[in-house]
Amino acid sequence: MPDITYRLPQERNLVTSLPGPRSSELATRRKRAVAAGVGSSAPVYAVDADGGVIVDVDGNSLIDLGSGIAVTSVGASNPQVAAAVAEQAAHLTHTCFMVTPYEGYIEVAERLNRLTPGDHEKRTVLFNSGAEAVENAVKIARLATGRQAVVAFDHAYHGRTNLTMALTAKSMPYKSNFGPFAPEIYRMPASYPYRDGLDGKVAAAEAIDRIEKQIGAGSLAAVIIEPIQGEGGFIVPARGFLPALADWCQANGVVFIADEIQTGFARTGSWFASNDEGIVPDLVTMAKGIAGGMPLAAVTGRADLLDAVHPGGLGGTYGGNPVACAAAIAALDYLESADLASRARHIEEIAKPMLRSLADETGVIGDIRGRGAMLAIEIVKPGTNEPDAVLTKEVATAVNAAGVVMLTCGTYGNIIRLLPPLVISDELLIEGLDVIGSVLKAKAGK
Structure with a gap:
């Protein structure tokens, strides 16, 4: 891990339920001003971001496992940038x-x-x-x-x-x-x-x-x-x-x-x-x-x-x-x-064993794949390879509500994808994965 000095505390800290009152107010304004065809994955509105966290308008600090869809690899407010x-x-x-x-x-x-x-x-x-x-x-x-x-x-x-x-x-x-x-x-x-x-x-x-x-x-x-x-x-x-x-x-x-x-x-x-x-x-x-x-x-x-x-x-x-x-x-x-290519490989070394353990515990993960910090799990119905888009959506909603920004994808809508910033700390990455694991186990009845 490169020696990084973060500007914001690298922690998940929820001071309100999500969405908080200010985000809810902005959601109301949005409906009157922004085209309905523009969707958003998380229900919160960001005001700050650094390293592996995003801070919303209500002061909640969320773990970022999306990087704005693989954009902010060097961090969302990298000092040099x-x-x-x-x-x-x-x-x-x-x-x-x-x-x-x-x-x-x-x-x-x-x-x-x-x-x-x-x-x-x-x-x-x-x-x-x-x-x-x-x-x-x-x-x-x-x-x-x-x-x-x-x-x-x-x-x-x-x-x-x-x-x-x-x-x-x-x-x-x-x-x-x-x-x-x-x-x-x-x-x-x-x-x-x-x-x-x-x-x-x-x-x-x-x-x-x-x-x-x-x-x-x-x-x-x-x-x-x-x-x-x-x-x-x-x-x-x-x-x-x-x-x-x-x-x-x-x-x-x-x-x-x-x-x-x-x-x-x-x-x-x-x-x-x-x-x-x-x-x-x-x-x-x-x-x-x-x-x-x-x-x-x-x-x-x-x-x-x-x-x-x-x-x-x-x-x-x-x-x-x-x-x-x-x-x-x-x-x-x-x-x-900062040799962030090596950092991406390190992220994979941390994440894949945790995901494999989760697959063994839940029985709803059909495949774990990806390379570096571009990783995914494919959610299926137990004992089959039939895509389970409903469970995937439920997990994503609950994970976001728990303060972890996480994305889904897939032709069948059944993929949980992980795209953390390459500058995320090990501790924050592990905590984010733990949240996903806890939610998936609860939703899968395990």
Whole structure:
């Protein structure tokens, strides 16, 4: 564990029931002002956060096991990031890189070119969000190859814009009634070891066979996949699946896009999840943990692909905003200097034995999976592998009410996912897991 001085007490401390009166008041105001389609996992409203805690408007201190969906890996108020943001904002908050460029954008690009897998010549372009990065990666692949078709996978999540909804697998709540969607998107079976039981190479061969029969390599611009699927259920593909896909893409001139938006920046115990099996993607999409909570995203990849796009074909008003770039440089510095990839692996070493013990005690955990600080348990009905979304929701509600911010996910709505800040203390992590364990045992009748 790096030597960290926390600004806030690192403790779970509930001074009111949740939600407290002030959060309840804000919830009432929210109903009159905010669109109903925007949901929230926890019933509290935050005013402060540091290390592994979030403080709400009523003064309650909650354990954070969500990191704002894998964003605040270096902490939600990392001192280096905060100082870099303040320094940059004091000089300029925006000029638009497409109008009067600035050094910060170039430095972030240089860093990403160095950190992403592979030692080939690379280029980077910056955007605002993960969905924007995915959209542009597809644009780049289509232009560079002169082909149109794109393959995505079962259980995939790539965003909420029109094209990325088409790439995303799950209908509710992401796609339902929002169509028609972008054309020339094809869905193939992914590797889901707990449910398909297939060897990685066998699963890849099935997907490749369908691609060749239903699309044809000559029509396919890109294959896009999350090295560990996020919203779909933190699904870790069987070993051999991803390398076989990447090899097939390389042999057929198809752009292999690794969506590392949730898995990137030390979250899985290495800089990128692709590193685990030595995969070198043609393009990598990134966001979330890149800038310590500031909005920033990127596409990094082969120079020939990105340079194939004509001047003006890539960009955006806010893409690579100077304040966000300053935050990214500070966050990347901290990730490296504090060796937070090792910290992610340490989190896994603490959490997995506790989760295995919980599985033995409750009989409702079908699978424990993930890497580093991206971990999940799959909740099923006892003695089966039938998903139990009802129990999962009940557990999540009770855990949040007990002062632990915890998220769920999964195609079947039955995954408890753990995404703690990489700077969380061991003690706080263990306490958060204990709360989850106590609630799950109570709800499972154990």
